[in-house]
Amino acid sequence: MSTVIKGARPYGEGDPVDVLIEDGVITAIGAVQVPEGAEVIEAAGQVLLPGFVDLHTHLREPGREDTETIDSGSAAAALGGYTAVFAMANTDPVADNAVIVDHVWRRGQEVGLVDVHPVGAVTVGLKGEKLAELGTMAASQARVKVFSDDGLCVADPLLMRRALEYSTALDVVIAQHAEEPRLTVGAQAHEGERAARLGYTGWPAAAEESIVARDCLLALHANARLHVCHVSTSGTADVLRWAKDRGTKVSAEVTPHHLLLTDERLATYDPVNKVNPPLRTESDAERLRTALAEGVIDCVATDHAPHAVQDKDTEWSAARPGMLGLQTALSIVAETMVRTGLLDWRGVARVMSERPAEIGNLADQGRPIAAGEPANLTLVDPDAEWTVRGAELASIAANTPYEGMRLPGVVTATLLRGRVTARDGKIC
Amino acid sequence: MKHLLATDGLDPALATAVLDTADELKHTLLGREVKKLPTLRGRTVITLFYENSTRTRVSFEIAGKWMSADVINVSASSSSVNKGESLRDTALTLAAAGADCVIVRHPASGAAQRLSEWLAEPGTSVVNAGDGTHEHPTQALLDAATLRERLGSLKDRRIAIVGDVLHSRVARSNIHLLAALGAEVVLVAPPTLLPYGVESLPVTVSHDLDAELPAVDAVMMLRVQAERMHGGFFPSAREYSIAYGLSERRQKLLPDHAVVLHPGPMLRGMEIASAVADSPASAITEQVRNGVHVRMAVLYHLLASEGATA
Numbered sequence: 005m006s007t008v009i010k011g012a013r014p015y016g017e018g019d020p021v022d023v024l025i026e027d028g029v030i031t032a033i034g035a036v037q038v039p040e041g042a043e044v045i046e047a048a049g050q051v052l053l054p055g056f057v058d059l060h061t062h063l064r065e066p067g068r069e070d071t072e073t074i075d076s077g078s079a080a081a082a083l084g085g086y087t088a089v090f091a092m093a094n095t096d097p098v099a100d101n102a103v104i105v106d107h108v109w110r111r112g113q114e115v116g117l118v119d120v121h122p123v124g125a126v127t128v129g130l131k132g133e134k135l136a137e138l139g140t141m142a143a144s145q146a147r148v149k150v151f152s153d154d155g156l157c158v159a160d161p162l163l164m165r166r167a168l169e170y171s172t173a174l175d176v177v178i179a180q181h182a183e184e185p186r187l188t189v190g191a192q193a194h195e196g197e198r199a200a201r202l203g204y205t206g207w208p209a210a211a212e213e214s215i216v217a218r219d220c221l222l223a224l225h226a227n228a229r230l231h232v233c234h235v236s237t238s239g240t241a242d243v244l245r246w247a248k249d250r251g252t253k254v255s256a257e258v259t260p261h262h263l264l265l266t267d268e269r270l271a272t273y274d275p276v277n278k279v280n281p282p283l284r285t286e287s288d289a290e291r292l293r294t295a296l297a298e299g300v301i302d303c304v305a306t307d308h309a310p311h312a313v314q315d316k317d318t319e320w321s322a323a324r325p326g327m328l329g330l331q332t333a334l335s336i337v338a339e340t341m342v343r344t345g346l347l348d349w350r351g352v353a354r355v356m357s358e359r360p361a362e363i364g365n366l367a368d369q370g371r372p373i374a375a376g377e378p379a380n381l382t383l384v385d386p387d388a389e390w391t392v393r394g395a396e397l398a399s400i401a402a403n404t405p406y407e408g409m410r411l412p413g414v415v416t417a418t419l420l421r422g423r424v425t426a427r428d429g430k431i432c
Numbered sequence: 433m434k435h436l437l438a439t440d441g442l443d444p445a446l447a448t449a450v451l452d453t454a455d456e457l458k459h460t461l462l463g464r465e466v467k468k469l470p471t472l473r474g475r476t477v478i479t480l481f482y483e484n485s486t487r488t489r490v491s492f493e494i495a496g497k498w499m500s501a502d503v504i505n506v507s508a509s510s511s512s513v514n515k516g517e518s519l520r521d522t523a524l525t526l527a528a529a530g531a532d533c534v535i536v537r538h539p540a541s542g543a544a545q546r547l548s549e550w551l552a553e554p555g556t557s558v559v560n561a562g563d564g565t566h567e568h569p570t571q572a573l574l575d576a577a578t579l580r581e582r583l584g585s586l587k588d589r590r591i592a593i594v595g596d597v598l599h600s601r602v603a604r605s606n607i608h609l610l611a612a613l614g615a616e617v618v619l620v621a622p623p624t625l626l627p628y629g630v631e632s633l634p635v636t637v638s639h640d641l642d643a644e645l646p647a648v649d650a651v652m653m654l655r656v657q658a659e660r661m662h663g664g665f666f667p668s669a670r671e672y673s674i675a676y677g678l679s680e681r682r683q684k685l686l687p688d689h690a691v692v693l694h695p696g697p698m699l700r701g702m703e704i705a706s707a708v709a710d711s712p713a714s715a716i717t718e719q720v721r722n723g724v725h726v727r728m729a730v731l732y733h734l735l736a737s738e739g740a741t742a
Contacts, residue, residue, distance in 0.1 A: 192541070197632030201440065203541035203566025203604060206628050273542030319519050319540035321564065 006039045007422055012047035012383060014373040016349030020048065025379040028421035032375055043424065045417055047383050053353045055087025055380035055418060057360035057369050059150065059179070059257055060233060060305035061330065063089075063120070065111065066104070067096025071401045072310040074108065077330070078117035079398040080308070082425040084330040085382035085415040086118050088361070088369045093125040094155040100125035100136040102144040109146035117425045121364065124148040126167050126178060130156050135167060142174045149365040152179035154233055155280075157215060159185050164219060168228035177255070177363060179231040180219050182240070183281065187211035192321055194267045194282040202270050204320070207282050209237040216240050220247035220254050231363055232256040234307050236281035238291035245300045255363045257305035258292050260329060260336035265289070265405060275316050275323030276405050279307070282325075296355060297346040303359040306333045310401030328404045331397050334384060336406075338413030342386070349386070357382075368421075379422040388414040398431070433733045435548045435558045438567040439609040446733075447609060451577050453729035454722065461498070461725075469728075471736050472501035478531045479561070480522070482508040482538045487696060487720060488561050488571075492535050495727035501532075501735070523547050527554035532735055535559040541566035557734040565599050570730055571695055572605035574723040576613060578715045579650055581722070582691045587614035592644050593635075594620045594676055595654035595703060598627050598665075602695045603654055607633050620644055621676065624665045625656075641676055645685035652693040653678055653704050669702050678704045683713065691715050 005027065011020040014033070022036035038044060058081065064072035072080075074091070081089050091108050093099035099108060105122040112120020124141040128134045130153045141148040151171065158164045158180060167178050188211045193199045195206020216232055220243060223230035235241065235256050247254050261279060266286045269277040277283060295301040309326025316323050337356065341347040347355065361370025371377040391410050394402030418426040425432055433446060461467050477496040479489050489505065496503035506526070517525075519538065526534055534556055536544050541564030548558040562568040576586065583589055591610055597603045597619050610617050611634035618636045619626060630637060638644050645651065656672065666672045673679075678692065683705075686692075692704075692714045700706045709716055 195628045197629035200627035200629035201604070201632060203564050203601060205565065208628065273545045314518060317520060319538065319543040319546050321540035322519075 005422065006042035007045065007419070007424065008036055008038045008042050009045045009047050009052060009383065012050045012052040014052045015353055016051040016386065023052065023373070025419070025422040028379055028423070030373065030375055030377050030379050033373070045383070045424070047416070049385065049387065050416060051349050051384045051386050052373060053349065053382045053384060054357040054370055054373060055382050055420065056085045056334070056356045057364065057366065058086050058089040058306050058308070058330065059231070059303065059360045059364055060154070061089040061091055061308045062094070062310065062326070063091040063108070064095065064310060066107065071312050072399055074111040074120060075115050076398055076400045077308070078112065078115045078120065079431050080330040082117040082418050082431060083398050083415065083429065084332070085334050085384065085418050086330060087380040087382070087418060087420045088119040088121060088366060090121045090123050090150055090364055092154045093123045093152060094130055098125050098129050099123065100128050100130070102137070102140050105141050105146040105148050106144050117431065118420060119369070121150070121366070122146050122148060123154070123179070124151045126151045126153045126158050127163065132156065132158055132160055132163065135163070135170065138170060138176065139174055142176055149176050150179050150231070151176060152181065152233065154179065154181045157181050157183040157185060161218060161222065165222050165226065168223050168226040168230065172226060172228045175365070177229040177231045179233050180215065181233050182212045182215035182219065184211040184215050193270050194284045196267065196285060198267045198270050204270060209239050209284070212237055212281055213239040213243055217243045220252050223254055224250060224252040227253070229253045234259050234262065234281060234305065235292065235301055236262050236284050236288065238288045241291050241295035241300050244295070248300065255302040255359070257303050258296055258301045259307045260304060260333045261327060261405060263289060263293055263296070263340040264336050269405070273320050275318060275320050276327065276403055278320060278323050278325045279327055280325035293340055293344070293346055296341065297351070302363065303355045304333060304337055305360065306330050310399045311403050312401060316403045326403070328394070328397060328399050328401065332392060332404065332406050332411065334415055335390070335411035335413045338386065339411055343412060379419055381419040382415060383417040385414045385416050386412070390414050436569050436730055436734065437544050437548060437558065437560045439569045439572050439605045439612070440567065442569070442609065442612065444612040447573065447576070447612060450573060450726070450729045450733055451580060453732055454577050454725040457728050458722070458725040467498050468500060469498060470500050471732060472496065472499040475501045475532045475735050476530050477501045477503045477533045477535065477731065478526050479503065479505045479535045480526065481506070481561070483562070485537055488537065491720070491723040492561065492727050495724050495731060498724070499728055499731055501731065519543060519547065520550050523550050527551050527556045531556050533557040533559060533731065535561050537561040538563050540564050559730060559734070562601050564601065566601050567605045568601040569605045570723070570727055571602045572609040573730070574719055574726040575606055575652065575693055576609055577722045577726050578693065578719050579691060581718065582715055583649055583689070586610060589615045589649040590618065590647055591615050592618050592620050592648045592651045593654065594641060594651060594678070596625045596656045597621050597630070597654065598625045599657065600654050606652060607635055618644055618648070622666050641682065642685060645682060646687065648686065648690060650691040650693060651678065651686065655695060655697065656699060656703055673702045677702055678708050680705050680707050683708045683711065686713065693719060695719070
């Protein structure tokens with residue numbers, strides 16, 4: 005099976021080229037003779053990037069298949085330009101054992117639109133009391149490489165130390181949802197001027213920053229790999245820079261929504277804007293954008309979090325936190341990072357594909373666009389725009405904060421090991 | 433006026449109009465044996481309370497009944513809410529049943545605003561009777577009515593709001609309304625009971641009640657919820673009372689004309705000395721009385737004065 009992508013510009017650089025893909029591998033780049041029977045993708049004016057990798061997706065299966073399934077989430081991912089996603093462990097039952105992670109991995113294989121890598125829980129039942137069987141999950145069919153209690157923080161410093169220490173024998177990374185729970189009791193929104201005025205209980209920046217600082221010190225002490233989930237404050241970026249300068253093996257992600265949206269949205273009281281960690285101030289968002297450009301924050305991760313209507317169209321305090329992200333991520337990155345000149349398309353490849361693949365330890369994702377490399381690829385029309393309609397997204401849920409927004413950057417095709425999984429907004 | 437959700441952003445002219453109407457209603461009913469006006473005959477007002485309340489709910493109920501509205505009380509503990517029905521579905525049910533106005537008290541900040549969005553199509557008015565730690569606008573209006581009676585204009589008057597500002601929707605509503613009406617507001621509280629970001633509000637902040645009292649025209653004491661005393665917000669009730677309680681000694685620091693307010697219920701002896709609460713300077717009973725007239729005025733502007741105000 006052969007495919008030829010005609011006239012795209014890899015990384016948005018240089019002259020347009022043709023890319024020949026055979027049996028899932030890039031075999032030639034340049035002026036390519038189209039083999040007989042080959043599928044041809046006309047891509048003039050488009051940017052060719054390595055397929056995106058999302059370190060932070062909630063697929064909700066098992067347990068909340070009314071909001072997302074591995075089928076629907078994989079479709080959303082493929083349409084968003086992703087070729088691999090890491091499915092968070094806070095499912096019901098929790099992915100804290102080999103049976104569940106293998107189930108998720110196998111369902112991902114069956115669907116076949118993206119590589120679904122289950123994240124294993126750090127602690128049994130996400131309870132923060134006892135380490136889950138990290139070694140068994142790492143050795144399972146799913147080959148778990150990332151462990152996280154995301155949604156909850158591993159708050160006990162001794163348990164976090166043990167998790168980091170133990171992880172060093174497994175060559176895996178501990179991904180922390182940094183939130184000191186004693187500082188966020190009842191918290192609903194970023195603690196600051198807007199929350200004070202509107203009567204929201206505050207989620208202080210220090211609740212994130214203090215845990216990140218603590219964990220960086222523990223990771224340095226244990227010589228372990230720490231990944232910080234969804235960085236939301238400028239102070240956390242400062243802590244990360246300090247920790248990296250000291251040689252800590254720490255990586256970090258930022259969500260598209262924290263790059264674009266701010267607590268200005270609190271005045272609506274519309275829980276479509278409720279997310280954890282909360283939307284912060286404009287100065288935080290500005291610092292997150294520069295930190296991502298500088299590499300202080302390594303990558304973009306969606307924190308794709310589908311929720312049912314009844315869990316969102318309610319009063320703020322009763323609503324679940326989270327928003328959809330897979331199909332809008334590229335556009336938000338284009339809006340906040342490319343249009344602003346903070347990143348070029350090579351930079352986008354770094355933060356949406358290469359670094360996440362490295363952090364998640366995926367050998368065949370985030371690879372260079374070169375002959376001999378696996379054909380996990382995404383085509384983007386940088387000049388096109390689209391209007392977000394939650395009901396038209398592939399997720400079962402529709403909780404997008406970008407409803408009605410016109411966004412730049414359209415994913416026109418996604419290829420997983422040479423097979424076209426999505427093209428022109430449709431699953432293939 | 434379609435809804436009354438907050439005093440933040442409330443047009444001062446509209447607020448003044450409501451206060452003037454309340455004043456007028458008060459004088460109209462003064463000395464009447466039968467306190468009943470036909471103004472809202474045929475209109476249905478529902479009080480929907482998700483939190484316990486006696487004074488606010490009764491005040492609204494009396495206000496509605498004195499205006500001849502049909503008033504129906506729904507409390508969360510004795511309704512389908514108890515069976516897990518969402519606020520949205522409950523609201524739509526009430527609107528479908530014919531409510532012209534829903535008066536809501538809810539533990540979630542913003543609940544009244546959400547309700548007003550859900551009820552936009554039926555065209556039902558919403559009054560916020562206290563939402564989480566956000567606002568309680570009719571309380572602020574009744575406080576302003578009481579202060580106007582005692583002090584005349586509020587312009588350039590200095591009002592101290594004392595105590596648990598952090599958890600107080602009464603404080604937030606008062607801050608915005610008093611500022612809009614031209615008064616200066618000083619918050620007096622321990623740092624732990626002030627919201628982070630308080631500097632964005634139109635106030636000054638002090639931690640020294642003794643220093644503030646000689647220069648204020650009114651002091652508005654706030655309720656400290658007993659359950660919060662052990663939450664680490666301050667070391668003990670005793671220490672709080674020493675630093676922020678309105679004692680008889682402190683009352684002597686006030687100017688002679690100064691007014692003492694408390695939204696109730698009061699923790700006598702801790703927040704305010706009994707002798708102060710019952711003194712001529714105290715307008716606490718008048719607050720309750722004015723509450724009915726202010727709520728009548730609010731219902732009038734919502735349901736009876738189409739086009740009369742913005």
